[in-house]
Amino acid sequence: MLDRTLKSIAQLIAARRPGHSLPADLYTRADVFAVDMQVIFHNHWIYAGVEMDVPEAGDVSVIEFGKASVLLMRGDDEEVRAFHNVCRHRGARLLPPGLHSIGNLTCPYHQWTYRLDGDLVHAQHMGSDFDHTCHGLKPVHLRSIGGLLFICLADTPPDDIDDLAAVMEPRLAHYDLRNTKIAYQEDIIEEGNWKLVIENNRECYHCSGTHPELCNSFIALDFGYDPDSQSPEERAAAAEHLQRYEAQTANWEAMGFPSRAVEHLAGHATNFRTQRLIISGGGQSQSMDGKAVSDKLLGKDGRTDLGDVHLWTHNSWHHFMGDHALTFTVIPLSEDRTIVRSKWLVHKDAVEGVDYDLQKLIEVWRATNRQDADLVGMTHAGVSGIGYQPGPYSRFTEYQLENFATWYIERLTAFGYADEVSHGL
Ligand code: FES
Numbered sequence: 001m002l003d004r005t006l007k008s009i010a011q012l013i014a015a016r017r018p019g020h021s022l023p024a025d026l027y028t029r030a031d032v033f034a035v036d037m038q039v040i041f042h043n044h045w046i047y048a049g050v051e052m053d054v055p056e057a058g059d060v061s062v063i064e065f066g067k068a069s070v071l072l073m074r075g076d077d078e079e080v081r082a083f084h085n086v087c088r089h090r091g092a093r094l095l096p097p098g099l100h101s102i103g104n105l106t107c108p109y110h111q112w113t114y115r116l117d118g119d120l121v122h123a124q125h126m127g128s129d130f131d132h133t134c135h136g137l138k139p140v141h142l143r144s145i146g147g148l149l150f151i152c153l154a155d156t157p158p159d160d161i162d163d164l165a166a167v168m169e170p171r172l173a174h175y176d177l178r179n180t181k182i183a184y185q186e187d188i189i190e191e192g193n194w195k196l197v198i199e200n201n202r203e204c205y206h207c208s209g210t211h212p213e214l215c216n217s218f219i220a221l222d223f224g225y226d227p228d229s230q231s232p233e234e235r236a237a238a239a240e241h242l243q244r245y246e247a248q249t250a251n252w253e254a255m256g257f258p259s260r261a262v263e264h265l266a267g268h269a270t271n272f273r274t275q276r277l278i279i280s281g282g283g284q285s286q287s288m289d290g291k292a293v294s295d296k297l298l299g300k301d302g303r304t305d306l307g308d309v310h311l312w313t314h315n316s317w318h319h320f321m322g323d324h325a326l327t328f329t330v331i332p333l334s335e336d337r338t339i340v341r342s343k344w345l346v347h348k349d350a351v352e353g354v355d356y357d358l359q360k361l362i363e364v365w366r367a368t369n370r371q372d373a374d375l376v377g378m379t380h381a382g383v384s385g386i387g388y389q390p391g392p393y394s395r396f397t398e399y400q401l402e403n404f405a406t407w408y409i410e411r412l413t414a415f416g417y418a419d420e421v422s423h424g425l
Pocket residue numbers: 087088089090091092107108109110111112
């Protein structure tokens with residue numbers, strides 16, 4: 001007899017084995033994807049981009065998360081605001097995804113016209129009793145944290161975004177991201193579920209086997225190791241590395257640069273981790289030789305000895321270094337396809353070909369992204385087929401996947417999906 005029963009989401013949540021990858025259906029089913037978009041992407045703070053996506057008044061960035069399309073617009077007063085990309089007349093999309101530069105925002109359907117602050121300023125044939133002031137664009141919650149833009153589509157957003165701001169504002173201050181520019185941006189569509197993209201990013205177990213370019217500057221040991229599987233020499237080197245971290249972290253903090261790891265993961269609505277990491281090789285930047293790749297350093301007081309401030313959230317990862325910054329946005333498209341949007345930021349006055357060589361700037365992470373996309377694609381294929389059963393995370397090198405999976409299950413549970421009679425979608 002064939003088992004034709006489709007497990008409920010509550011049953012999938014109950015079937016999750018701590019310390020193991022998730023049941024296949026949580027990665028592969030379209031109805032689970034719809035729940036993920038509703039719970040995780042439409043009710044939590046999500047990373048949407050940087051202020052420098054819209055450097056000038058009239059610049060608009062349109063970004064889509066599931067059924068939500070959001071306008072990030074810089075007004076004449078230099079403020080960045082977020083609105084739903086939906087006309088208040090009969091609901092037409094106002095602009096397609098991507099970057100635009102406008103004066104006012106005019107709907108292509110019947111030409112209702114909005115100002116950059118969202119107010120409706122023109123709507124023909126609506127009668128003298130029509131109240132323009134009630135028909136401005138619908139705002140979306142927006143927080144700029146050190147120049148990083150976070151949006152929340154919920155009516156009442158989680159208030160622990162304040163924790164992210166409190167930790168990251170001082171860490172990002174040195175890099176002065178509002179005085180950068182995007183030197184390069186690219187989208188990769190990875191053939192896998194967004195949670196596999198995040199899982200792959202939360203471990204460096206795969207780094208030495210996959211990322212020769214990144215390993216010139218990245219230290220896999222920073223993300224854990226099993227001392228019992230190391231040779232005595234490797235164990236001694238790891239112990240020495242830990243001591244070096246302690247000393248370097250204390251030194252950075254004494255100079256006024258917050259550096260210690262902060263983890264705000266399971267148990268919280270807003271998921272993030274940050275730490276200032278030592279860069280290996282040349283010690284300055286994630287480049288092929290570890291040396292700075294842009295001569296015009298970030299911030300007013302440019303320096304190359306402050307390592308790499310890394311930041312993770314549930315849909316992003318970032319590296320802030322002396323000469324450039326990297327930011328990656330995870331945008332789910334369907335249960336089996338995910339955009340990873342990468343941006344390389346340099347000082348706003350840095351000139352390509354003079355202060356930096358674009359190829360040198362982007363070569364490490366362009367290669368790394370492609371290698372990671374292959375890993376995600378091969379994992380999604382395996383998870384989708386016959387024969388997969390959840391496998392054990394390494395407690396030494398993959399504990400951050402366990403943290404992420406626990407957070408994810410907690411969030412679905414908080415929204416009622418662990419109850420047997422689940423929400424209808
Ligand atoms: S739908 Fe936008 S003006 Fe009619």
